[in-house]
Amino acid sequence: MDHAAGMPVDPRVFEAMKPYFVENYGNPSSSYSFGASAKNALMESREKVARLIGAEKPEEVIFTSGGTESNNLAIKGVAYRNKDKGNHIIATTIEHISVINICKHLQKQDFEITYIPVDKQGMVDPEKLKDAITDKTILISVMYANGEIGTIQPIREIGKIAHENQIYFHVDAVAAVGKVPINVGEENIDLLSISSNDMYGPKGMGALYIKKGTRIQPVMQGGGQERGLRSGTENIPGIVGMGKAAEIAQEEMETEGRRLSQLRDKLIKGALNKIARSYLNGHPTKRLPNNANLRFSYIEGESLILGLDMLGIQVSSGSACTSKTLEPSHVLLAIGLAHEEAHGSLVFTMGKQNSEEDVKYVLEVLPGVVRRLRAMSPLTPKEMLR
């Protein structure tokens, strides 16, 4: 139950990709007919991705190597190109680490970044964001949904504020695309980052939606592919795979979303009922259909992960002990959790492979794992162990 970390490629996606490795290896830039099938495949995939996010024109979709590159192109590309208008960017405290590190990088180059805090449920207050706007603000970057705590932001409202102030609006939608319906037009989005693997497509693939007319410059120089915004020979098998994944996501999102949110609610309700001093991180209703982030007092996340792993359940945690930096998740700290609370958090991200049986099994064994660790912990109140 750790789909946020990596998803399997849908077999239908894999099938669609296969012919583009050995048989149709043409380069879409070639003038002779052999390149034509690659060119067609490229066009079709672009249309499929555009359709999934409600983009008006397929050309507004640029293929990249993934969410991180899309975020880099969006934020740096707009920042550098619009430096003549201002140097101020607004983001939130719970953005993905790639957005945060891009912002830090820009700070070293005389850009100013304001990070808008979120409330206890991880929600951005559009009014606070509005107050942070200055006459130097050129870009607002807010994630569609947080992959860790699941909270979905009021994107349409924030987009409206951005546009009322003639500011570009970038949305990192990596955790949300294919899981919840998105419409870039209706939601006032100028740039939208997408990752292929987060919707059962191949890894190493992503896309950036760039609304027509957006002032942006490339961050990588080369042969001028993708309207000059992303040079380098196109990864045709990857692009075909991502297109197929987008097509499937569009067809199945509604039914799969309903199924997953039922599983999610069952898991959350069951865990909170069965385990004392357990809490839900993130928003109770405005959350990704596949995400359940639970917190258990007095114990630490990595030991929870290990305990569950021994029982065949794979999950992740916001604990410092599972991170490379030994710092707890910045998202959990941003929603106001104390360090020791952040340590005891567990993230379940479910997907197509998960069934009701899985949720039942988790609810069967999780209380025991928690109890065992609490019995060992010096923080557990004595009366709880009786």
Next chain:
Amino acid sequence: MYSEKVMDHFMNPRNVGEIPDADGVGTVGNPVCGDLMTVYIKVKDNRLEDVKFKTFGCGAAIATSSMITELAKGKTIEEALRITRGDVADSLGGLPPIKMHCSNLAADALHAAIKDYVKRKEANK
């Protein structure tokens, strides 16, 4: 990530619990950092007759706590004081490098318990 021995001590920790009439108690770490250990010792004729622990922390923190109780039990005070963090890690078949510093606190907790025991003894003289 962890050796079999670490997983064994994590899943079946030895000597978990408190010693109500302990002769020495040592606590190290901080829940803010994600690791907190308390080691309890019972001393008889200068030997560690019983050693128990309680730990809040990751798998490595729990396994090292469990291991230190095994290493220390039956040892004299002087022998127990010579047990190092390295000894604990070696007895567990090694620890991931990132855990060597942050979660390998069990030897410190034992030494703190012994210090507490010595202090109490001095005070009772």
